[in-house]
Amino acid sequence: MTETPAASDAATDAERAAMRHGLDLAARGPLTGGNPQVGCVLLDAGGRTVAEGWHRGAGTPHAEIDALAKLPRPSDARGLTAVVTLEPCNHTGRTGPCSEALLAAGISRVVYAVSDPGEVSRGGGERLREAGVEVVGGVLAEEAEQRLEGWLTAVRRGRPWVTVKWASSLDGRAAAADGTSRWITGAAARQRVHEQRAEHDAILVGTETALADDPSLTARGDAGELLAHQPVPVVLGERRIPADARLHAHPAGVIETGSRDLRAALEALHARGIRRVYVEGGPTVASAFLAAGLADELVVYLAPVLLGGGRLALGELGIPTISDALHLEVRAIEHLGEDLMLLARPRKKA
Structure with missing residues (x-):
């Protein structure tokens, strides 16, 4: 406008x-x-x-x-x-x-x-x-x-603004062949993630991440202290997380969608007053949001390391040929120690 x-x-x-x-x-x-x-x-x-x-x-x-x-x-x-x-x-x-x-x-x-x-x-x-x-x-x-x-x-859309984040090696791997991923990026990049978490109303992961990693999903400062604003954790999927999961101790509580329906989940979050969602759910969830056209912004952390193998940061996006590639507009690049952070948005179709 x-x-x-x-x-x-x-x-x-x-x-x-x-x-x-x-x-x-x-x-x-x-x-x-x-x-x-x-x-x-x-x-x-x-x-x-x-x-x-x-x-x-x-x-x-x-x-x-x-x-x-x-x-x-x-x-x-x-x-x-x-x-x-x-x-x-x-x-x-x-x-x-x-x-x-x-x-x-x-x-x-x-x-x-x-x-x-x-x-x-x-x-x-x-x-x-x-x-x-x-x-x-x-x-x-x-x-x-x-x-x-x-x-x-x-x-206007009746669903939150969605930021999809991932961290990867320079060759696009989210983990090594044995599944280890801590830590691909350095301390400065990880702290920047905590600051970005605090700028959102909710932080979303899939049940696979919640069950495998048992994350706390809090926003913390340099010394490990809780930041003033804590995004509410959201677990996307049909499976319930265990009663002793660390997310149940989160200061903002936890929301379990009980469904993998992305649009329905976002609409339900919007109805709760949530306007900004930070997606940190691993390759499956990140790919799902991109494939569905529901990613408004991408935050990609790149570490100057090579891992090879098949543990890609993104999975299938439903793009059969190069002419259908999802083109991005890079809005900002930050140097964080040895790592890079790229802020990008999908280009609007003419």
Whole structure:
């Protein structure tokens, strides 16, 4: 989505600058928890910033409310312009509707970047217009879409954003001939994995991995300490894990799908408020997500070692000929000690 000419013409330079700052404010909020990252800047008639705020996670004040609360007096909001990175919500959840809060405060103009796609929460812009507030949408929409891509994708598709991760040797092997795989990559790469786990709502493995490895699937720091956010572990498959499995002691609990149906599992996770899933389930599960077209992002850790043999990091993808290859767009490359991390996304078909 790009900014429409109407939005470009209707927004002032000060509002566009405030929107860019609002996007930076939004990034201070958590990626996890089911809610979007949102920033808000309040401007006076001269285009000067008088207050700003951002959303700090589910159950906390939304960005608009956070910004309004920073004014010296509630009456100071009258006549101000609210610049918000996402259309103000129009529903009551853990907090009240931001559209009504802006109306009650006396905000006279609202500028936002992206329309809220939620079936329940959308409509705040129209509510404000009906009440006589001047509303401009679509300002810096493309930048906001990129910042909110994971959350927007989850809400629009009704299933979480899926990151598929694997680690392999340079020749694409996930393990040696005898099945050993600890550790293909070094300490820096393994720590980066823990940081990425903490950026997701859930971490998914298959029953084969859960039964064979008995993993803890926690997100840990350099010293082995638990990080502040712990993704809930999800075990995909029909078999149950044993009562004494380490996953039952996970601080976030554990979810067992009882099915190998990927789409059904993702929809069920979405219904629980899970918007970001980190798939770490080994070659079988990783291949299944890719073959089904359900991988939004790939994180591949490459170690400068050669293993040979048949323990490939990926299995069958249903690609019979080279012309059907799944083409990727590499978004980032990181050096982590001697290892490399590649962040890539499937190319969109024309």
